[in-house]
Amino acid sequence: MSARDWARDLAMGTRFAFAGGREGWIRAVLTAVGVGLGVALLLLTTAIPNALSERHRREEARLDYTYSQEATPKADDTLVIADIDTEFRDRDVRGRLMEPEGAKAPLPPGLDEFPAPGDMVVSPALKELLESDGGKLLRERLPYDIVGTIDEQGLIGSQELAYYAGAEGLAERINGSTVARIDEFGPPEVRPEPTDPVLVLLVLVVFVVLLTPVAVFIAAAVRFGGERRDRRLAALRLVGSDGASTRRIAAGEALAGALLGLVLGTVFFLIGREVAASFEVFDISVFPSYLNPSPLLALLVAVAVPAAAVLVTLIALRGVVIEPLGVVRTARPARRRLWWRLLLPLAGVAMLYPMVGQGRDDGDFNQYLVVGGVLLLLIGITALLPWIVEAVVVRLGAGGVAWQLAVRRLQLSSGTAARMVNGIAVAVAGAIALQMLFAGVEGDYTKVTGYDVSRAQMQVRVPDGVELSDAVAEFEDTKGVRKVYPLSEGYLGDASWKKGPERTAQLTVADCATLREVAELPSCRDGDAFAVSGGEYDTDTPALSKPGRKLYLEMSGPAGTQGADVSWTVPAGLKKARSVEDPTGSRRGGFLMTPGAMTPEVAGAVSGQLYLAVDDSVPYAREYVRNTAASIDPTAEPMNWQATERSNRFDSIRTGLFVGATAVLVLIGASLLVSQLEQLRERRKLLSSLVAFGTRRRTLSLSVLWQTAIPIGLGLLLASAVGMTLGAVLLRMTATSVRVDWPSVLSMTGIGAGVVLAVTLLSLPPLLRMMRPDGLRTE
Structure with a gap:
């Protein structure tokens, strides 16, 4: 068998696919569509690393934080910039006030010139929002005239809400945090965070879980129309072709569909890349230019997909005897063997087992063992499911006509039914395992903030120069605000803060009603002062609270410098108070x-x-609060209180999973619909025959539903078992106690069943059109 023979037979199969009449090209197109959907998602996946890298690069290029203890002196090349980020309906809005101090002041990426005081340059998405009826509340918060839009280089996503506004007098408000002086944009020199092995494990598992269903669907797509193709190949035996040559010709047909699928997949990807810019999924949006696949990975996809098409076809035809007078597939097939099918998941568990109990303290997980082990466990589903479907349907019997039609069809071609379900089962199993892993380690990346959200839900810092009483009055008149607790805070020391005091204590100023929120007071009237006991980490108050002692207040000047000393003498009538948990969840000490x-x-x-x-x-209500804060001072951004908060890196990985899972589910649904339509097309004459003999359409529709429901039910049961097994192993690897997250298991199973139900409903109209007696006509 020479390379020349292979090339000749594959070329002949390719010609049959496109020049073999209507049957040939319809099968090639169906195969190409199925493969094309998979290729599009593979290309998207290969583009994700570049997209994330580009988002990170642009985010760093516009950073305006100095993280420096030394103030930047004013010069011709400096810019004063204020961080006035806000939120609108749970969406982040990035905002900056800018005041250039010279002709060479650094210009932010995406801007051609600085906006004048009172003007602003906005992102296209923010401009669209502000001009819509839904952006009325946000428009009240941004009292600037729109004079332009930010170019793509200054944004990290097409749907990002961002703006730059011009201002005056910012230099007087420099504090080293929200208002700073800079001489360039870009990342500061900070030490990178250490790698967390558990987060790396999550990333690896996410990629394997999202890509495996795609590969399974591509493998199933190249086998569309397999039964009719095999009957056509019998004619080749009549003209003298041997069995090996016939199989290579069949592989050539699959190769033609796969090559056409590569073309369609590229078209789907290019269309999807342009459409992606119009959407935001889990607060992530991209520009089309972000989604450029790595050339090496794209080349790998271009080579692997056609090669897989040929390989899958040859493997599938090993158990089929193509003779000149027909195909020995309609006879009762030999029972499938179980033993070798169990080897795949067992080998996967064996690869993961050496890392059980490793956790994050014993170094990184072996990436090859992780990928190999998870892959074998998921691929094991595709090997076990045909055996399970066959073992179950062979025992099914009595029932209604629709049930018997469905069961008989499954008994004759259980492998075809299992192939349709494989992708769903693999996706659900991977999702269950990941949800268990996320739920198990979530506690390590979630911390309790301590905020008492039953008493207060938002916090606002009153900027310098704003009277506290005026701010309180504004918020009390704000729609949706029930109560305002005003507190003035500072720190006292036993010596000047320029030298550095040895003992310090906190100072809290408020009216009596508000002070009772932070301490138990014996009695209180305006003019009283108290020394507090029971405060957290407070050991200096007893020594500082002696009557007549002179204490010094911390005074912050420009850029965090220490201002002139302000002293306070402890009064003789100082009262005692006992600290209680304040709205922030802490116990205050001091005075x-x-x-x-x-x-x-x-x-x-x-x-x-x-x-x-x-x-x-x-x-x-919270938007009204933010509007009030912005009217008092643009830098007075309210902070939302939450009982818990999660690590940003953990949330980013989880968001990536949700975005990827959404794309995979869309692929699953589309591919399953194509597969279902192909199956119905193959049974067109059979359905027409049954209708011609008087079978009710309702009966045939129910039979098609049962043919889908039985293997789907078995596939979801297997997926649940494998998913929980994989999830348990991954949790043990991270040294986390094993706990089945039943809500996630049930929700993932339900989503898989919902996708199949939607596909079945969408396939009913073409099914009804096929169930006509005129479908028996032939040429």
């Missing part, structure tokens, strides 16, 4: 003071904090 006990100097040294109780039953 409490009512406004009447403050001197004007002390009032200027403390900073105001407002804790707001919000009525979330009022529509857009």
